[in-house]
Amino acid sequence: MAMNLIEMHCFPVEPGAAALTEQEENGYLKEIVGWELVRQNVHSLRKQLWFGIFTETINFFVELSFIAQAEGHHPDFHVHWNSIVIELRTRSVGGLSENDFFLAANIDALVARNAPKVHFRSPLAASITAT
Numbered sequence: 001m002a003m004n005l006i007e008m009h010c011f012p013v014e015p016g017a018a019a020l021t022e023q024e025e026n027g028y029l030k031e032i033v034g035w036e037l038v039r040q041n042v043h044s045l046r047k048q049l050w051f052g053i054f055t056e057t058i059n060f061f062v063e064l065s066f067i068a069q070a071e072g073h074h075p076d077f078h079v080h081w082n083s084i085v086i087e088l089r090t091r092s093v094g095g096l097s098e099n100d101f102f103l104a105a106n107i108d109a110l111v112a113r114n115a116p117k118v119h120f121r122s123p124l125a126a127s128i129t130a131t
């Protein structure tokens with residue numbers, strides 16, 4: 001598949017259009033970083049990010065919301081004081097579409113721009129592991 005997903009943009013998906021096959025999902029998954037492919041009931045992508053302080057979490061959330069709005073593809077968010085859980089799926093197909101992977105790549109780029117503020121695992125878990 002080897003494509004630059006960051007250069008792609010979301011497009012309208014008609015209700016009833018086919019969701020990606022598991023083989024297509026697996027191909028796209030290789031192009032994004034740190035996302036979990038959830039295949040329970042409706043297929044989705046999930047990523048959790050941790051931050052050092054509350055304001056970093058909220059600032060990231062605001063930047064992410066502008067990207068989602070510009071792409072016209074809106075993830076589900078679970079915002080906590082020091083973390084965000086992002087869930088992507090295309091409701092009109094009842095699963096995953098290319099749009100989910102395009103938006104995931106844009107979110108990955110946002111994560112890269114915000115490094116080192118963003119962590120892929122809880123700083124608390126890292127300190128527990130280190131002791």
